[in-house]
Each structure stands twice: as structure tokens, then as C-alpha cells.
Amino acid sequence: MEYNNTNSKIKYLSKPIIILTAVVSMLTFSIFFGINQVNDVNQKVNSANVSNNQLVQKIDVLKDVQEVISDGVSFAEIALPSKGVILFGMSQVKNKADSLGLTIQNLKVSSATGETNGIEKVSISFDISGDNSNLFLFLDSFEKTLPLAKVNKMSLIGQDENYLATVTLDFYSASPLKKIPSLTGQINGLTNEEMMILQELSEYEVPEFGIPTVNEFPAREDIFN
Amino acid sequence: MDKKINLIPEDLAVPASVVKLTKIINKLSIVMSVVLIVAVLGIVSLLFYFLTNLKRAEASNSLLKDEVTTLEKVEQQLVLTKDKISKINQVKLFDSSDLNLDNFKILQNIIPEFPDLILGEVQISSKGIEILISGKDTVSFITFLRRIKEFDAFPNVAISSFSLNPKSGISLNLIYGI
Numbered sequence: 001m002e003y004n005n006t007n008s009k010i011k012y013l014s015k016p017i018i019i020l021t022a023v024v025s026m027l028t029f030s031i032f033f034g035i036n037q038v039n040d041v042n043q044k045v046n047s048a049n050v051s052n053n054q055l056v057q058k059i060d061v062l063k064d065v066q067e068v069i070s071d072g073v074s075f076a077e078i079a080l081p082s083k084g085v086i087l088f089g090m091s092q093v094k095n096k097a098d099s100l101g102l103t104i105q106n107l108k109v110s111s112a113t114g115e116t117n118g119i120e121k122v123s124i125s126f127d128i129s130g131d132n133s134n135l136f137l138f139l140d141s142f143e144k145t146l147p148l149a150k151v152n153k154m155s156l157i158g159q160d161e162n163y164l165a166t167v168t169l170d171f172y173s174a175s176p177l178k179k180i181p182s183l184t185g186q187i188n189g190l191t192n193e194e195m196m197i198l199q200e201l202s203e204y205e206v207p208e209f210g211i212p213t214v215n216e217f218p219a220r221e222d223i224f225n
Numbered sequence: 226m227d228k229k230i231n232l233i234p235e236d237l238a239v240p241a242s243v244v245k246l247t248k249i250i251n252k253l254s255i256v257m258s259v260v261l262i263v264a265v266l267g268i269v270s271l272l273f274y275f276l277t278n279l280k281r282a283e284a285s286n287s288l289l290k291d292e293v294t295t296l297e298k299v300e301q302q303l304v305l306t307k308d309k310i311s312k313i314n315q316v317k318l319f320d321s322s323d324l325n326l327d328n329f330k331i332l333q334n335i336i337p338e339f340p341d342l343i344l345g346e347v348q349i350s351s352k353g354i355e356i357l358i359s360g361k362d363t364v365s366f367i368t369f370l371r372r373i374k375e376f377d378a379f380p381n382v383a384i385s386s387f388s389l390n391p392k393s394g395i396s397l398n399l400i401y402g403i
Binding site: 009063066139 | 239240250260265275279286290293299306315319321333346347
């Protein structure tokens with residue numbers, strides 16, 4: 001009889017216990033699963049917001065520099081050209097000598113030698129003769145000349161006001177970057193120091209090339225009239 | 226008042242304590258069910274809210290990426306310019322003869338003060354200036370060297386060669402280092 005009574009107690013209690021267990025299990029599952037899901041989505045929202053902020057900052061930077069950069073890149077590119085530094089250099093040497101009435105002879109160009117950090121050096125050597133003060137004006141002018149140049153060495157001999165000098169000028173070039181930052185990567189604008197350098201470069205003398213004139217085609221003959 | 230009549234034999238009836246426990250469990254189940262419903266609603270609302278935010282953020286991200294793509298040329302120019310400027314700064318630090326050229330101009334201005342001294346070949350480099358100077362008057366040489374010493378531009382002056390010729394006089398090879 002005792003046995004039957006215990007059985008009936010269990011039967012009586014089992015249903016509510018099963019229901020309670022089911023409800024508690026569902027609640028636990030919902031809370032854990034739900035919170036995980038919410039966390040996942042929240043993390044995605046946060047990373048999207050971070051990415052958005054970076055993009056907004058990048059757009060602001062790019063819009064800020066948009067006006068100055070097209071001129072800036074030109075001056076920076078001429079200052080340290082990726083290619084054609086010899087032509088630019090020779091053009092500067094010739095034009096400056098012509099404008100100061102100096103005579104250039106025995107112009108020689110060395111092969112490029114690597115300096116640090118992708119910078120290459122090409123040396124142009126030549127004999128130059130003429131008025132003493134103009135010769136020094138010529139040499140001084142390379143301090144503010146594009147492409148960037150430095151007087152490597154010179155020897156000179158002269159009498160009275162006329163000098164004959166053998167000059168070696170170094171011109172520099174640099175290969176362009178091959179990789180730009182990723183679309184969402186951060187970018188910094190131009191610093192004040194960089195802006196000042198660009199401003200300084202814009203006052204330097206740029207090489208001048210004669211623009212070749214294209215022969216115009218003669219007017220086509222009208223064969224119907 | 227209703228009168229409760231229990232017709233079940235007493236030995237088969239569920240004890241009052243079990244009935245009470247069952248009632249507690251049932252009440253607990255109801256409370257838990259309510260909590261479950263509230264939790265599910267809360268989580269679904271949160272998920273909906275965050276998913277809406279995510280959708281909005283992704284849409285904005287896509288628009289911003291498009292805008293960055295249209296500014297890609299500016300970005301390339303900016304990166305190139307910054308790279309070139311850093312290299313320009315390095316080039317500016319490379320050795321050059323500019324300073325010694327300026328120093329030589331000081332020498333050039335001094336030499337006319339000594340008409341009996343003749344300036345011969347001059348070598349100018351980033352390391353210094355080497356000049357050949359000749360003349361017959363020893364006093365002029367000494368005065369010239371004293372005059373040179375007055376300038377801070379030439380802290381180190383060395384005589385690299387000395388020759389004496391009865392016809393042309395004395396020839397000195399002077400090296401001015403920085």
C-alpha cells in the first residue's frame with residue numbers, strides 16, 4: 001500500500017515538474033542563445049561603426065587635401081622624378097648656362113647608383129666656362145632647382161674675371177610606391193611641415209622643355225567641286 | 226460556502242504536502258513562463274534593434290566606400306606626395322658642396338687684398354676646399370693666412386704641400402676642412 005502511495009505521489013508531481021523543467025530549459029537556452037546572437041550582431045554593428053568612422057575621417061582628409069594635392073604631387077614628382085631625371089637635369093644645366101651666357105662642354109652622365117630608401121643618384125659632369133660671378137650664380141641656382149640637385153664637387157681655374165670649371169652635379173630620382181593603403185585603411189593628411197615643403201618646392205625653378213610643334217595637315221581638297 | 230467532499234479513500238489520497246508542493250511548482254512554472262516570454266520578447270527586440278542598426282551601418286559603409294573610391298585618385302596622389310616628401314627630406318640631408326662654395330666666395334673676396342698672390346686651381350667638395358696659391362712675397366702669405374684665420378668658416382686649415390721656385394716663388398696647397 002505504501003508503494004502505491006509513493007507511486008501516486010510521483011505521478012501527481014511528475015507533470016508539473018516536467019513542465020517546470022521544460023520552461024526553465026527553454027528560458028536558459030533562450031537567454032544563452034539569444035544573448036550570444038545579440039552580442040554577435042552588436043559586435044558587427046560596432047565594427048561597422050568603427051569602419052564608418054575611419055571612412056568618414058578618410059573622406060574628410062581627402063577632401064581637405066583635394067585642392068592642394070594635384071599641384072603638390074606635381075612638384076613632389078618633379079623634385080624626385082620616377083623617370084627622366086637625366087633629361088630634366090640636362091635641361092636645367094643647359095637652360096641655366098644659356099641664360100647666364102656660360103659655355104658648356106664635355107657633358108657626361110654617369111649611370112644611376114642606389115642611395116637609401118629607393119632613392120637613386122645620377123651624376124652629370126661637365127666643363128663650364130665664363131664670367132666668374134655668373135658661374136657662381138649658376139652653381140648657387142641649383143640650391144633651388146627641380147629636380148633636386150646638389151653640387152657634388154668642382155674644380156676651377158681662372159684668371160681675372162673668366163673661370164673654367166669642371167662641375168659634377170648630382171640629381172636624384174625615386175621610384176614611386178607600388179602599394180597604396182586598403183580602401184578602409186587609415187590615412188593622414190599633409191602635416192604643416194609637409195605643406196611648407198610643398199610650398200617651398202613650388203618656388204623652385206622647374207625644368208623647361210621646348211614643346212614640339214605639330215605640323216598641321218593641309219586642308220583636304222574637295223574633289224566634288 | 227462550498228463544502229469540499231473527498232470521496233477518495235484516505236490511503237489513496239495524495240497527501241496535502243504533495244498538493245502544496247505541486248501548487249508551488251505550478252506557480253513557479255507560470256512565473257518562469259512569463260519570464261521566458263518576456264526574455265524572448267526582449268531578446269527578439271534587441272536583435273531587431275541591432276540588426277536594424279547593422280543594416281543602417283552597412284548601407285552607410287557602402288556609400289562611404291563608394292565615396293572613397295571616387296576620391297581614389299586624390300588618395301593615390303596624397304600617398305605618393307607624402308612618400309616623395311619623406312624622400313625629399315632625406316635628399317636634403319645628403320652631403321653637398323654648397324657650404325664650401327659659399328666659403329670659397331669668402332676666400333675669393335680676400336684674395337684681391339693681396340695683389341701679389343695668385344690663385345691657382347681650386348677643388349671644392351663636400352669635405353672641404355683645396356686651393357693652390359702662389360706668390361713671391363712671404364709676408365703676403367703670412368698675412369693671408371692670418372686673415373683667413375679671422376673667419377669661422379675655416380676652423381681647420383692645413384698646408385698639404387709647399388714648393389719654392391726661384392722664378393715663380395712660393396706655391397702653397399691649402400686644404401680648408403669644415
